[in-house]
Amino acid sequence: xxxxxxxxxxxxxxxxxxxxxxxxxxxxxxxxxxxxxxxxxxxxxxxxxxxxxxxxxxxxxxxxxxxxxxxxxxxxxxxxxxxxxxxxxxxxxxxxxxxxxxxxxxxxxxxxxxxxxxxxxxxxxxxxxxxxxxxxxxxxxxxxxxxxxxxxxxxxxx
Amino acid sequence: xxxxxxxxxxxxxxxxxxxxxxxxxxxxxxxxxxxxxxxxxxxxxxxxxxxxxxxxxxxxxxxxxxxxxxxxxxxxxxxxxxxxxxxxxxxxxxxxxxxxxxxxxxxxxxxxxxxxxxxxxxxxxxxxxxxxxxxxxxxxxxxxxxxxxxxxxxxxxxxxxxxxxxxxxxxxxxxxxxxxxxxxxxxxxxxxxxxxxxxxxxxxxxxxxxxxxxxxxxxxxxxxxxxxxxxxxxxxxxxxxxxxxxxxxxxxxxxxxxxxxxxxxxxxxxxxxxxxxxxxxxxxxxxxxxxxxxxxxxxxxxxxxxxxxxxxxxxxxxxxxxxxxxxxxxxxxxxxxxx
Numbered sequence: 001x002x003x004x005x006x007x008x009x010x011x012x013x014x015x016x017x018x019x020x021x022x023x024x025x026x027x028x029x030x031x032x033x034x035x036x037x038x039x040x041x042x043x044x045x046x047x048x049x050x051x052x053x054x055x056x057x058x059x060x061x062x063x064x065x066x067x068x069x070x071x072x073x074x075x076x077x078x079x080x081x082x083x084x085x086x087x088x089x090x091x092x093x094x095x096x097x098x099x100x101x102x103x104x105x106x107x108x109x110x111x112x113x114x115x116x117x118x119x120x121x122x123x124x125x126x127x128x129x130x131x132x133x134x135x136x137x138x139x140x141x142x143x144x145x146x147x148x149x150x151x152x153x154x155x156x157x158x
Numbered sequence: 159x160x161x162x163x164x165x166x167x168x169x170x171x172x173x174x175x176x177x178x179x180x181x182x183x184x185x186x187x188x189x190x191x192x193x194x195x196x197x198x199x200x201x202x203x204x205x206x207x208x209x210x211x212x213x214x215x216x217x218x219x220x221x222x223x224x225x226x227x228x229x230x231x232x233x234x235x236x237x238x239x240x241x242x243x244x245x246x247x248x249x250x251x252x253x254x255x256x257x258x259x260x261x262x263x264x265x266x267x268x269x270x271x272x273x274x275x276x277x278x279x280x281x282x283x284x285x286x287x288x289x290x291x292x293x294x295x296x297x298x299x300x301x302x303x304x305x306x307x308x309x310x311x312x313x314x315x316x317x318x319x320x321x322x323x324x325x326x327x328x329x330x331x332x333x334x335x336x337x338x339x340x341x342x343x344x345x346x347x348x349x350x351x352x353x354x355x356x357x358x359x360x361x362x363x364x365x366x367x368x369x370x371x372x373x374x375x376x377x378x379x380x381x382x383x384x385x386x387x388x389x390x391x392x393x394x395x396x397x398x399x400x401x402x403x404x405x406x407x408x409x410x411x412x413x414x415x416x417x418x419x420x421x422x423x424x425x426x427x428x429x430x431x432x433x434x435x436x437x438x439x440x441x442x443x444x445x446x447x448x449x450x451x452x453x454x455x456x457x458x459x460x461x462x463x464x465x466x467x468x469x470x471x472x473x474x475x476x477x478x479x480x481x482x483x484x485x486x487x488x489x490x491x492x493x494x495x496x497x
């Protein structure tokens with residue numbers, strides 16, 4: 001029980017740090033390339049420790065993104081909850097794969113995530129943005145090994 | 159165990175991710191629905207804004223730290239040079255101000271008003287910029303509802319118009335810059351009073367005037383000021399100077415690029431303004447704006463063409479007709495925003 005609470009704490013703290021990295025103000029070019037760290041971290045914990053954060057962390061993290069990025073309330077929350085759900089459902093499939101294959105799954109997952117955001121933007125008649133909104137899908141997959149490496153060191157060896 | 163170790167018996171909490179997912183998804187959709195309709199979600203946002211403020215400060219702090227360190231090591235020589243320059247500017251401004259006072263009196267007489275005009279700006283509040291988000295073209299400032307700021311309040315810096323308050327937290331507010339692509343300011347060319355609308359370009363060094371016909375009398379170097387239409391900004395705030403005008407014979411409209419007067423991205427302090435509704439150049443009384451149905455005035459002017467509703471209400475108060483503010487419930491209630 002104790003170990004479990006501890007790991008949940010770890011998940012929430014890393015998610016908070018990732019959130020801050022995500023919404024950091026950046027120069028223009030960098031902000032196009034900047035991957036959504038929060039999504040990656042939530043994705044990682046949902047696959048590696050499906051019990052610790054659950055879908056709640058996806059929802060709350062998404063809500064924070066909504067407020068901080070000024071998007072529609074609930075937009076990121078929906079996308080990230082969905083991602084969490086998929087990750088928890090498929091975690092056994094992805095977990096044991098080598099990093100490279102995991103990165104491919106990450107591309108898919110981020111496509112789903114950005115796709116939901118895009119669809120919501122379209123439905124609510126906001127501008128659907130330019131092609132640059134899809135760039136973080138690739139950069140996100142590119143930094144996945146880094147995220148997996150750092151977070152893998154943090155939690156107890158399996 | 160620390161995590162769901164078993165192959166087919168994930169620990170109790172995620173035994174049913176399906177229903178939980180549907181719950182959260184439904185919740186998100188409900189939130190989105192109400193956010194679209196701009197109803198009570200504003201109140202949720204208000205609370206969340208307060209919760210998010212520490213994050214915004216923390217995230218903006220490296221930049222603040224950098225600026226502070228640079229200040230610390232600024233050399234004596236450059237400070238002295240700056241001091242001399244400021245003194246000279248102050249002298250010039252004093253002369254201009256003297257002249258300005260006389261002109262204002264004269265203007266009031268010409269308008270056949272019995273008394274001299276009340277000052278346009280009733281109150282101003284200096285606010286520190288705690289975070290600059292150029293991706294979203296917003297500033298986060300450290301004053302909010304508790305200091306009486308209100309939504310769609312004009313914000314300036316020492317040189318010109320910066321933007322307007324779009325989100326209000328208890329201790330913080332977000333200012334949308336005039337260069338945001340979704341932001342539009344009703345402006346006029348100072349030289350001849352040609353009225354048009356300045357729309358942001360997404361680049362903090364540039365605005366556009368997309369609605370000027372190719373035959374319009376505007377040229378590089380013209381000063382652009384707010385026209386006072388639209389009910390958000392008062393008349394006469396400097397917005398920018400025209401950089402270039404491209405007239406393509408094939409096009410009906412001229413392409414006009416404007417350089418904003420305010421140093422939007424580098425601002426460290428900005429000023430929020432309150433206005434005397436009696437003054438002819440003042441925008442619509444904020445209390446009046448708040449009492450109107452939510453959408454038209456309380457929201458920033460999002461669409462480039464002159465919106466129909468502000469057009470119906472604003473000219474009454476924003477055009478130089480001295481009386482209309484009397485129709486508002488209480489002319490002095492502009493400062494009594496804190497609920």
